[in-house]
Amino acid sequence: MANKLDLDRTKIDLSRKMAGKIADRLHAWIGDYTTTTTERAAARLLGIDGIDAAGVPLANVMVEKLQQAGLLERGLVPWLSRAVVAGGETPREIAQALADGKLQVQDVPDCPEEKWRATADGLAEKAAAQISAVRAERESRIAKAAPPSKPMLYVIVATGNVYEDAVQAKAAALQGADIVAVIRHTGQSLLDYVPYGPTSEGFGGTYATQENFRIVRAALDEAGEETGRYIRLVNYASGLCMPEISAMGAMERLDMMLNDAMYGILFRDINMRRTFVDQHFSRMINAFAGIIINTGEDNYLTTTDAFDKGYTVLASQFINEQLALRSGLKEEQIGLGHAFEINPAMEDGLLMEIAQAQLCRELFPKSPLKYMPPTKHVTGNIFKTYLINGMYNLVAVMTGQEIQLLGMLTEAIHTPFISDRYLSIDNAGYIFNNARHLGDELIYAPGGKVQTRAAYLLNEACNMLQEIEKIGLETAMERGMFADIKRTREGGKGGSGVVKKDSGYYNPFPGLFGAHALAAEGRLS
Amino acid sequence: MTVDLGKVKTYGDTLNDGAMQVSFTLPVPAGDEAREAARQIALKMGLESPAVTEMADLGAGFTFFVLYGKCTHSVDFASIKIPKQQQKIMNFKEVNSLIKSELGRKVVVVAACTGSDAHTVGIDAIINMKGYRGEYGLERYPEIEAYNLGSQVPNAELLARAVELGADAILVSQVVTQKNIHLENLTELVELAEAEGLRDRVLLICGGPRISHELAIELGYDAGFGPGTLPNHVASFIAVELVRRNRP
Numbered sequence: 001m002a003n004k005l006d007l008d009r010t011k012i013d014l015s016r017k018m019a020g021k022i023a024d025r026l027h028a029w030i031g032d033y034t035t036t037t038t039e040r041a042a043a044r045l046l047g048i049d050g051i052d053a054a055g056v057p058l059a060n061v062m063v064e065k066l067q068q069a070g071l072l073e074r075g076l077v078p079w080l081s082r083a084v085v086a087g088g089e090t091p092r093e094i095a096q097a098l099a100d101g102k103l104q105v106q107d108v109p110d111c112p113e114e115k116w117r118a119t120a121d122g123l124a125e126k127a128a129a130q131i132s133a134v135r136a137e138r139e140s141r142i143a144k145a146a147p148p149s150k151p152m153l154y155v156i157v158a159t160g161n162v163y164e165d166a167v168q169a170k171a172a173a174l175q176g177a178d179i180v181a182v183i184r185h186t187g188q189s190l191l192d193y194v195p196y197g198p199t200s201e202g203f204g205g206t207y208a209t210q211e212n213f214r215i216v217r218a219a220l221d222e223a224g225e226e227t228g229r230y231i232r233l234v235n236y237a238s239g240l241c242m243p244e245i246s247a248m249g250a251m252e253r254l255d256m257m258l259n260d261a262m263y264g265i266l267f268r269d270i271n272m273r274r275t276f277v278d279q280h281f282s283r284m285i286n287a288f289a290g291i292i293i294n295t296g297e298d299n300y301l302t303t304t305d306a307f308d309k310g311y312t313v314l315a316s317q318f319i320n321e322q323l324a325l326r327s328g329l330k331e332e333q334i335g336l337g338h339a340f341e342i343n344p345a346m347e348d349g350l351l352m353e354i355a356q357a358q359l360c361r362e363l364f365p366k367s368p369l370k371y372m373p374p375t376k377h378v379t380g381n382i383f384k385t386y387l388i389n390g391m392y393n394l395v396a397v398m399t400g401q402e403i404q405l406l407g408m409l410t411e412a413i414h415t416p417f418i419s420d421r422y423l424s425i426d427n428a429g430y431i432f433n434n435a436r437h438l439g440d441e442l443i444y445a446p447g448g449k450v451q452t453r454a455a456y457l458l459n460e461a462c463n464m465l466q467e468i469e470k471i472g473l474e475t476a477m478e479r480g481m482f483a484d485i486k487r488t489r490e491g492g493k494g495g496s497g498v499v500k501k502d503s504g505y506y507n508p509f510p511g512l513f514g515a516h517a518l519a520a521e522g523r524l525s
Numbered sequence: 526m527t528v529d530l531g532k533v534k535t536y537g538d539t540l541n542d543g544a545m546q547v548s549f550t551l552p553v554p555a556g557d558e559a560r561e562a563a564r565q566i567a568l569k570m571g572l573e574s575p576a577v578t579e580m581a582d583l584g585a586g587f588t589f590f591v592l593y594g595k596c597t598h599s600v601d602f603a604s605i606k607i608p609k610q611q612q613k614i615m616n617f618k619e620v621n622s623l624i625k626s627e628l629g630r631k632v633v634v635v636a637a638c639t640g641s642d643a644h645t646v647g648i649d650a651i652i653n654m655k656g657y658r659g660e661y662g663l664e665r666y667p668e669i670e671a672y673n674l675g676s677q678v679p680n681a682e683l684l685a686r687a688v689e690l691g692a693d694a695i696l697v698s699q700v701v702t703q704k705n706i707h708l709e710n711l712t713e714l715v716e717l718a719e720a721e722g723l724r725d726r727v728l729l730i731c732g733g734p735r736i737s738h739e740l741a742i743e744l745g746y747d748a749g750f751g752p753g754t755l756p757n758h759v760a761s762f763i764a765v766e767l768v769r770r771n772r773p
Contacts, residue, residue, distance in 0.1 A: 167585065174584030186642060187677060203706045204642075269675065302646055304655075376646070379752065380734075412734055412752075419550045419589040422581065484655065 004444055005355070005362055005454040011462045012363060018465035019318035022473050023326055030280050033273065034505065036192070036497035038281045039063050039076040041243035042507055045127045045250075045285075046080065046091040049210065051196045052099035058092075059244070060193045061099045069105040073502035081120035083108045091123065117506065124508035128288070131250045135290040138230075138253055141221075145230035148178040151371065151396050151404035153428055154234070158183035158415040160202035162212040166219035171418055173223035173231040176425045179256065179403065181234035182216055183415075184208050189239025189268045190493060194248065204415065208235050208245055213252035232256055234294070238264055240274075240494045242282035250289035256335065256403075257286055260296035261323045262316065265477060266485045267299055271495035272474055281510070283327030288513040293329060294403065295320040298339035298372035300483040306341035306376070307349075310356050311460035312482055313338050317364065318465060319473065328513060331366035335403050339372035340392040348449060350391060355453035357399040358444075363458075371396050373407030382409040386427065393431040398439040404428060532599040543595035545572060550589050555582035563590040571597045608742055615761040617661055624668035627768040634663055634763065635687045636696035637674035640710040644700035645676045647732055651696065651756050660755040669760065680714045684721060694728035694763045699736065707733060708744070715745040728766055730759065 040059040050058050062080070066072045071079055083094045086109055097103035155177045157168040162182075169180045183205030188195075198215060199207040206212060213235065220231040232255035237245040242259070249257055261279045264270035286293055297313040297320070304312070317336040324334045338360050342349045360369055373392050378385040389407035396404050406424035408416045416424075444450045468476040480486035526540050537544025547567070553559050560577050567575035572594025579591035615623065624632055636652050638645055650657035652673040654664045663671040672690060674683065687695050697714060699707035711731055718724045724745075731741050732750040741749020748762050 171583055171585035171587060186644075190677060303649060303653075417550065418583055418587055419548065422583050422589055426581075484653070 003362065004442075005358055005451050006446065007359075007362060007454065007458060011458050015315075015318050015363075015458070015462045015465050016322070018462070018469040019315075019322040021469050022319055022465065023322035025472055026276050026323070027326055030276055032501055033277045034072070034075060034499050034501055034507070035274055035277050035494075036060075036063050036067070036072070036499070037241050037278055038243050038507075039066075039072060040193075040241070041247045041281060041285065042076055042509060043080070043091070043095070044244055044247045045131075045509060046077075046123055047127070048091050048095045050092065050096070055196070056099075057193050057196055058095040058099055062095050065098060065105050067499070071105065072499050074504045075501070075507050077120050077124075077508060078116060078504070078506050079105070079108060081116040081123070082111055084123070085111050085116055085119050120506065121508050121512075124512055128509075128512050131289050134251060134253050135288075138255065138290060141224070142230045145224065146228050148229065149432065151401045151428075151432065152178035152232070153425055154179035154181065154370075154403050154405045155421050155424065156181045156183050156405070156416065157421075158205040160185070160204070160206055161200040162198050162206050162215050163200065165206050165212075166216050168418060168421075169216050169233075170219045170223045172421050172425070173220055173229075174227065175422050176429060177231065177406075177421070178229070179232040179234060180216070180220060181256075181258075181405075182206050182208075182212070184236050189236070189264065189270075192240045192494065192497065194241050194244050208248075210248045210252060213248055213254060217252055217254070234258070237282050237286065237293075238296075239268060240264075240270060240278075240497070242275075242278040243285060246282040246285035246289070246291070249291060250285050254291060256292045256294060257282075258296065259283060259286060259293035260337075261320050262473075262477070262482065263296040263299065265487050265492065266483050267296075269487065269492045271492035271498065272477065272487065272489055273498050274492070274494040277498060279323065280327050283324055283329055284510055284513045287328035287330070287333065290333070292333050292335050292368060292403075293324065294335040294370040295324075295337045297337045298341070298370075301339050301341040302376050303483045303485060305343075306339070307343070307346065307352060309484075310342075310352075311457045311464060313356070314359070314363065314457055314461035315464040315468070316482060317360065318461070319468075321364065321367070331364070332368065334364075335368045335370040336360065336364055337370045337372060340374050340395060340407075341372075341376050343377050344374070344388055344391075345377075350395070351449045352453055353392075353395050354399060355450045356457065357395050357401060358450070359454045359457055361400045368402040369400075370403040370405065371401040372405050373411070375407075375411050378407075378411050380413055382413070385409045385411060386423065389424065390427055390431055393428045394435060394438075397432045397435050398442065400439060530603040531601050533602045534599045535596045543573070543597060544593065545596045546591065546593050547572070548589070548591045550583065550587055552587055554586050555580055555588040559588045560590075563588075563592055567592050567594045570594075573597055608739055613761070614758055615764070616757055617666065617760075620757060620760045620764045621666055621668040623764045623768060628771060631668055631670050632694070632763060632767060633690055633692045634669055634671045634694045634696060635674065635683065635690055635692040636663075636671065636698070637678035637683050638676040638698045638700070639678050639680050639683055639714065640699075640706065642676060642698070642700055642707075642710070645698070647700055647734070648673060648696065648698035651698075651732065651754070651759055656756045658755060660757050662756045663760055666760060669763075680710065680717050683714070684717055684723060687727060688721075688723065692727055693767055694730060696759065697729075697731045699731065699733040707735065711744050711746070719745075728763060730762070732759070 043059040048059050155172045157165045185202035185207045186204035195207045195209050198211045224231045234256040237257040237259040264275045297316045386409040408420045410420045474489050477487050534541045534543045535545045564575045575594035577592050581589040653662045656662035663669050729746045730748045736749045738749045
């Protein structure tokens, strides 16, 4: 990547180093805790799907019973594994027996550690092999398909009804979308369980359930086969069930997950400790499954001014990158987020957008950057919005963005109609093709507005990271340094689901997913 | 050129030409039959001489149309009456000084996105210190004590907090409107407030991109604010209305 912005290399290195120290400070304690959803994710990976008679997921039933029995400090796997050794049943059967009251937690006899550990590792290896097979299938399908041109076209569907979503997702793919996200039901992030089965009633979106994943996956595979392409499917590993959703996505061949280290704390008021522990395991699963994550820095610009606080996006990208690397994700899997949200009434606002987008490109050269469309300053004037979206698409193609969430001309009016999506794809297709190599032809005036803005942003981000490195990320969030939102260290939802690990704690997956070995290859600082 | 206000028609470039442009999708495959179907839809809508200027295949059996026609309908503009907030809009200083001089105490405002709605953009623009488009939010008003309860607040909890804080006004924001969920939420709040005997003690105000003052009144609110509302518009209404109610 050419250094078109004439950036100060020492500032980049210092920023990355500071972000690394900030991440290390969190990792000094993240490993001391587990959470209810982390343990439920382990259960799901081991095949514990399904619900009890009252509709409670079996993974929740088991974790709750272990927590009541005071055993969760050691993790779900040791107990489950001992139950397998004792009865020879599968994890799914044991969970069912527990839910039906045919088995009690205390009924499971102790057994020598080597024995239950060997059983646990065997079960986990089997689960990992299944995920590897899913990953291999994705890779084989991608190898056979026509490669997508970049930026890839990303659209959302949000009907609330998974069967309707499948129709709309397929239509979007046939129109040319490369990536389809099914927006979640608006309250799902705060549910401390994952709903079960196909769902047809959701507001603002559709519940993320394993069956819903399967239904939309099949529809997109059909569209991909018809067009000789591979259509990527996206969902949200966020909220109170981050690692469980990652586990479901790993099994059902989702290709991308919204998966931010701080979003839940800031925008959903989820407990800090819970989120930092959850994001780690969630991202380990994504790393192993070959899923690309998208981070949520674009959201900062909806609560704060995009021009004034553009540097907070960069600071957060550096932190998200370092945390992601520490969970085993490779740079190519870290789709750092940002957005085109500067007030369109601003003189030279477009130049400021170009500076920010080009800066992200040069700071994170291997990241499949996720670019988000204008939402804050668009109104019901669909004609103007369509034009602004064109400007956004132009900036994306000239600065080498990769994952382009297409702006809808009816943003601020309704969830997209089928024609809104068509028009957005048409808009992007026209501009991306018509200006394909514009970026290669452009250089920026030395010391001009674009370079000056980029240098300012990098400098401010570097200062912010140095300050956070001194006070710690938790304190920074208590002070409202991101998105102007203040969160207390002990407050927020889901804090009661954080459990301090006992010395006998065991979860075979982190070791198996090889987070540390992978991370060492990355750009850890 | 004189417009007959009793019979107003849509306008393209000549008075009473009725010109209008619409776009829509039909769940049928693109083709001559689809084009004719679009034309017939337009005729049924009262559009004469409909012309399909664009027909696009959306795939999966859907077709998108852009169509021009001449609308045969007219409306009686002269007889239209819309309930409006009568108060004049005051600025930050005027609102604060009115509260100080006429009420002599701080006004308590409690705000939230209710139900499952997680979209706080609207309520944040009105309440948060920073405000919106250069207008300070209610938190910044020295004479207003504003509490932003955030998103996904159940109606019952909102009312309980309003009682606890001695609220003069409750602001509810509803952004998600899919399947009219916002109407259900808004109606439920009025019903709960009435059931608890709070309705007359507090100003109920709602806002959101699909909310109008007229709709709000119909739902049993004291006021409604739509797109483009600034914090001082809401503050003006609250201050003037409380002063009015405070008069013997």
